[in-house]
Structures are given as C-alpha cells and as structure tokens.
Amino acid sequence: MRHIDLARGLVLCALALTGLSMVPVSAQEPARAARDFSATGSIRSPEEIQSLRQRILRNRAVVLETPAIPAGEAPRAAQPATPQAPVATSAPLELGDTRFIKLDNEAEKTTRDIVKLSIPGSLRGQAAVFQGVVQTTDSQAKELILKAVAFPRAPLRYNAATRRFEGGVSVGVIEVDGSGARTLSRPIAFQVLGPVASDPETLSIGTTAPPYRDIKVAAEAPDAEVEVTVVSSVAPAGERMVLKVRPSLSLTVTPPRIQGWGLETADVLVSAQAADAARANMLQLSSTMGRLSATEARLDKGGNARVSIRSESVGTGQVSGRGAGLDGASAKVEYIFPWRFLGAALVGGVAGGLLRKRSRSKTAGAFAKSMGIAVLSAAIVVGLYVLGINLVGFALPAHGGEVLVFVVAALGALYGTRLLAPAVTA
Known part of the structure; x- marks a missing residue:
C-alpha cells in the first residue's frame, strides 16, 4: 500500500513539473513590456x-x-x-x-x-x-x-515707456x-x-x-508673430x-479740448499695432463723459478705426477702448466752457439784427426790442443747427468753428421767424 502511495506521489510531482515547464516564458520572467522604454509614458522607471x-x-x-x-x-x-x-x-x-x-x-x-x-x-x-x-x-x-x-515665457507686450514690444525667451x-x-x-x-x-x-x-x-527680447513694430x-x-x-505678439491699442482724441454743452465734437482715432488683419477685430468703446457716435467699432485691414464724441457738459472725461486679445488704451478729453461759441453767437445775432433793421427808423425802445428778438431767433437757429437741424436753407460745412457759428447766428437774426415758422409748423 505504501508503495502505491509513493508511486502516486511521484506521478503527481512529474505532472506538476511538466505543467511548470509548459508555462510561457513571459509568465516566469518579469514582463518585457515593463522593461521596454515607452516614449509616450509620463513616468519612467x-x-x-x-x-x-x-x-x-x-x-x-x-x-x-x-x-x-x-x-x-x-x-x-x-x-x-x-x-x-x-x-x-x-x-x-x-x-x-x-x-x-x-x-x-x-x-x-x-x-x-x-x-x-x-x-x-x-x-x-x-x-x-x-x-x-x-x-x-x-x-x-x-x-x-x-x-x-x-x-x-509669454507673448510680446507693448511697453509704453520704451515704445517697444517686450518679452522673454x-x-x-x-x-x-x-x-x-x-x-x-x-x-x-x-x-x-x-x-x-x-x-x-x-x-x-x-x-x-x-x-x-x-533672455529679454524686444521688437519695434512687429507683426502678429515674430520668428x-x-x-x-x-x-x-x-x-x-x-x-506671439499681443496686439496693443493706441487711442487719440483730436482735438483733446472741445467746447462743452454738446456744442462741439472730436474724432476718436483707434489704431492697433501687431493686430492680425485676417481676424474680425471688434472694439468696445466707452467714455466717462461725453456721447460717443458708436460704442462698437471694427478695425480695418490697416488696424484703424474712427468714431466721434460729442460733449455733454463741462469737465474732463476719459475715452477707453478694448477688444478680445488686445491690450486696451485710453485717452482724456477736456470739455471747456463755451465762451468762444457764445461770443460768436452773440456777435452774429447782433450783426444779423443790424442788417435786418438797416433800412428802418425806429425809436430806441422799439430798436432794442427788435434786436432782442433777433438775438433770440439767432440763438434758436444756432441751437437747432448744433442738434443737426439746418434751417438756413442751404448746406453748411460740418466743421467751421466760431466762424460757422457767427454765420448761422447772423442768418437766424436776419431772417428771424421766417426761418423758425417751418420748423414750428412741422
């Protein structure tokens, strides 16, 4: 009986050794994949x-x-x-x-x-x-x-102190x-x-x-990219x-000083350096004082845009511009008391009133009353012209300064109610 058990044991051992010999080599040794170098792995042994x-x-x-x-x-x-x-x-x-x-x-x-x-x-x-x-x-x-x-390290950005686009490698x-x-x-x-x-x-x-x-690098007037x-x-x-170059905006108000009370406008010029002309570069414009003709503008192929701003009161305002992927810019505009405008309107009204009464003889009281009406008529006609309503009957230039104000006031005083009647009727 013992011989039979011993024989069975020897057979089982032989079978076990045979099974081990049939195990793949990859199972007996560490996996080759673990030792091979992986060019895409983030952690390497x-x-x-x-x-x-x-x-x-x-x-x-x-x-x-x-x-x-x-x-x-x-x-x-x-x-x-x-x-x-x-x-x-x-x-x-x-x-x-x-x-x-x-x-x-x-x-x-x-x-x-x-x-x-x-x-x-x-x-x-x-x-x-x-x-x-x-x-x-x-x-x-x-x-x-x-x-x-x-x-x-980062895109080149405009440095106002050196007037160059600066960055680093x-x-x-x-x-x-x-x-x-x-x-x-x-x-x-x-x-x-x-x-x-x-x-x-x-x-x-x-x-x-x-x-x-x-290494600090700087460029004077680069394109959207510098190689x-x-x-x-x-x-x-x-x-x-x-x-990469981060485009920079420059904003200029011309002229920087205009008369207040809505009596004068100025041009707001925006230009972008290193802007990608292939993109639709939209700008958002805002002002702390004054009324912009548009709060959005698109840069043309040259990287420029233009809007206008009209005064509303007296003081100092700031116009700002910004856009996606653009460094913003701002500029100040000063709204001064309209002494020149009022003076030109008054002188024009008096001149028109004198022309209106040149052939008539009146008493001093009547003359003063007539001149007062003429000046008031001149003031109304000039005010309507500032608001964009032209009553003088022919085209006038958009920008003429105090000379234009004088002419409009004189015509308003000279023709008086004849100019105002159509507007009142309308």
Missing part, C-alpha cells in the same frame, strides 16, 4: 532611463570646441561649435570635455518627450527642443547627458538621465537671433535646468521659434 542611456551611448560622438566668450565682447551672431574627429561615446571624459551625439529618430523622440516634462505645461507646445544631445561633465567630473531647450540644458540642478564644468552659451533686440546678447549658463535663464532662431554653443544648428 530607472530601468527605462538606463535603457535610454545605453541606446544613446551606442552612437558615435563628435568633440566640440566651445571657446569661452569674453566678457564685454561686441555682440555678434553665435556660430555653431566646431566639430572635431568622431570619438566613441564610451571614451573617458575629462573635466570640461564636450561632445555632441546625433540621435536616431526613436531616441530623438524619446529624449524630446522626457525633457518636455521639465517645461511648464502651458509652455510645452511652444518649446523648441534642440536636435541631439550633449555629453559633458559637471564640476565634479561626473558624466552628464544634456539636451538644450528654449521656449517663450527661456533657455536651458536638461539632464536626460537625471534630475536636479548640477554645476557644469564649462558654461554653455545661448543667443536669440532675428528681428529683435536681445538682452543679454549672449547668455552663458553654468547649471542644468530647471531653473531656466531668461527668431535660438542658437547654442553646443548645437551644430539652431532652432526656430515663433514668438
């Missing part, structure tokens, strides 16, 4: 990073001569580093050595995905990632594999297979080239990123980058 490092180091490298940039040197366009004879990436690095490694498409995409994780999320889409990687050392002679990046080198800031054994230089002024002209970076270093090229002393070619 040390094994993945090590796999990427080995892939990079299988390529050939060229030694870069990166001459130091003396302080105070006249600004000039940075030239790509001069490549020397190819060397093996496994060759020992000495303190300060710099090598450039060109990557295959897969490794390039993978390293690009990695370094973009170190860039603020809202700016990743605008980042320029330099081709290839740099093999160098830190200040302790430890080997580093770096990738250079650049990205705009952030640059840096990111350690592909590590984290944390490290001090480089030799600084790496960056420049921004294009239709912009940069400050500084050449920026030398002595540590890995983040944090990043900023620049960011170059580095450790990259054989620069990277192009498009800097």
Whole structure:
C-alpha cells in the first residue's frame, strides 16, 4: 500500500513539473513590456532611463570646441561649435570635455518627450527642443547627458515707456538621465537671433535646468508673430521659434479740448499695432463723459478705426477702448466752457439784427426790442443747427468753428421767424 502511495506521489510531482515547464516564458520572467522604454509614458522607471542611456551611448560622438566668450565682447551672431574627429561615446571624459551625439529618430523622440516634462505645461507646445544631445561633465567630473531647450515665457507686450514690444525667451540644458540642478564644468552659451533686440546678447549658463535663464527680447513694430532662431554653443544648428505678439491699442482724441454743452465734437482715432488683419477685430468703446457716435467699432485691414464724441457738459472725461486679445488704451478729453461759441453767437445775432433793421427808423425802445428778438431767433437757429437741424436753407460745412457759428447766428437774426415758422409748423 505504501508503495502505491509513493508511486502516486511521484506521478503527481512529474505532472506538476511538466505543467511548470509548459508555462510561457513571459509568465516566469518579469514582463518585457515593463522593461521596454515607452516614449509616450509620463513616468519612467530607472530601468527605462538606463535603457535610454545605453541606446544613446551606442552612437558615435563628435568633440566640440566651445571657446569661452569674453566678457564685454561686441555682440555678434553665435556660430555653431566646431566639430572635431568622431570619438566613441564610451571614451573617458575629462573635466570640461564636450561632445555632441546625433540621435536616431526613436531616441530623438524619446529624449524630446522626457525633457518636455521639465517645461511648464502651458509652455510645452511652444518649446523648441534642440536636435541631439550633449555629453559633458559637471564640476565634479561626473558624466552628464544634456539636451538644450528654449521656449517663450509669454507673448510680446507693448511697453509704453520704451515704445517697444517686450518679452522673454527661456533657455536651458536638461539632464536626460537625471534630475536636479548640477554645476557644469564649462558654461554653455545661448543667443536669440532675428528681428529683435536681445538682452543679454549672449547668455552663458553654468547649471542644468530647471531653473531656466531668461533672455529679454524686444521688437519695434512687429507683426502678429515674430520668428527668431535660438542658437547654442553646443548645437551644430539652431532652432526656430515663433514668438506671439499681443496686439496693443493706441487711442487719440483730436482735438483733446472741445467746447462743452454738446456744442462741439472730436474724432476718436483707434489704431492697433501687431493686430492680425485676417481676424474680425471688434472694439468696445466707452467714455466717462461725453456721447460717443458708436460704442462698437471694427478695425480695418490697416488696424484703424474712427468714431466721434460729442460733449455733454463741462469737465474732463476719459475715452477707453478694448477688444478680445488686445491690450486696451485710453485717452482724456477736456470739455471747456463755451465762451468762444457764445461770443460768436452773440456777435452774429447782433450783426444779423443790424442788417435786418438797416433800412428802418425806429425809436430806441422799439430798436432794442427788435434786436432782442433777433438775438433770440439767432440763438434758436444756432441751437437747432448744433442738434443737426439746418434751417438756413442751404448746406453748411460740418466743421467751421466760431466762424460757422457767427454765420448761422447772423442768418437766424436776419431772417428771424421766417426761418423758425417751418420748423414750428412741422
């Protein structure tokens, strides 16, 4: 009986061993998918990073001569580093050595995905990632594999003090297979080239990123976008980058001083710099004092719009303009007491009254009464003309200043009730 039980046990053990031998290799070892490097994964294990490092180091490298940039040197366009004879990436690095490694498409995409994780999320889409990687050392002679990046911090905005559109480009080198800031054994230089002024002209970076270093850029009269090229002393070619420009409005009231009481108007001129002509750029206009001819206006292809404003009382008002995606602007307008208007109307009324009574002889009382009626008639006719009602019987210019007021008042006094009768009847 014991022999039978022993035989059964041996059979069961054999079956168990056979079953184990039939288990797929993928079940006996850790899954290969967990060790393979995923270019799209946001979290990578040390094994993945090590796999990427080995892939990079299988390529050939060229030694870069990166001459130091003396302080105070006249600004000039940075030239790509001069490549020397190819060397093996496994060759020992000495303190300060710099090598450039060109990557295959897969490794390039993978390293690009990695370094973009170190860039603020809202700016990743605008980042320029330099081709290839740099093999160098830190200040302790430890080997580093770096990738250079650049990205705009924010759109260029108009600075009224300097009368230029100003912004910044952030640059840096990111350690592909590590984290944390490290001090480089030799600084790496960056420049921004294009239709912009940069400050500084050449920026030398002595540590890995983040944090990043900023180069200030400014443009005089840019379009909606400005294309620049960011170059580095450790990259054989620069990277192009498009800097967005936030359009800026300028608003002018001409003339800035007009007579109050609704007796005069001024032109409100709005222009936009760096506005996209292909867009329907609508403006919203407002005023703290005065009546605008329109509270909405559309910029033409030249980026300009025009409305008018009429005074309502006496004082100082402010006209403001704004629009979607546009930096707003404002201007002051002063409404003064209409001494000139009243004086011109009074003199015109008296002159018209004298012409009206030139051939008649009246007593002093009758003459004074007639002149009073003439002046009142002149005042009414002028007031109606200011409101847009022309009673003089022929076209008059829209803007004639005090001379126009004098003429209208004189005609109103000269013809008196004959001008007012149709208006009263209507």
